[in-house]
Amino acid sequence: MKIGELAQLSGLNASRIRFYEAQGLIQNVERRANGYRHYPEQVLQTLYLIQCAQQAGFSLEELKQLLSITASGDVKQDELIAGLRRKIEQIEQMQRHLAQSKAKLLTVIDDIQSRPDGMGCAANAERVLASFRPSR
Numbered sequence: 001m002k003i004g005e006l007a008q009l010s011g012l013n014a015s016r017i018r019f020y021e022a023q024g025l026i027q028n029v030e031r032r033a034n035g036y037r038h039y040p041e042q043v044l045q046t047l048y049l050i051q052c053a054q055q056a057g058f059s060l061e062e063l064k065q066l067l068s069i070t071a072s073g074d075v076k077q078d079e080l081i082a083g084l085r086r087k088i089e090q091i092e093q094m095q096r097h098l099a100q101s102k103a104k105l106l107t108v109i110d111d112i113q114s115r116p117d118g119m120g121c122a123a124n125a126e127r128v129l130a131s132f133r134p135s136r
Helices: 002-009 014-022 042-055 058-070 079-111 121-130
Strands: none
Touching: 002 042, 014 042, 042 058, 058 079, 058 121, 079 121
């Protein structure tokens, strides 16, 4: 299929598809005598996989590695699973970090809202900021 049809079916811009091709994520693209690219049907699946993986947090480099594992048609299941498990580990680390950040921000909100009666905003801001300064 031509790039316009592939773009329409995948919902991606033609430039994005050419970018993925240039990055080595899409292979087996045939050039016709007129210079047009001809994409095999399985490229559509590859594009869906790329979109799904990017939404899951995979970088293009990580995708290249995963796609190279499966490109030969002889899927190296152990390597593929190891790569997916590494991504899950990274996501779990991010979740822990985000949970810590959320807890800190909730503490700041509580500190701001628990302003002593009669204390002005500037003094309250100084009080809250003082709680972040390292002890000496």
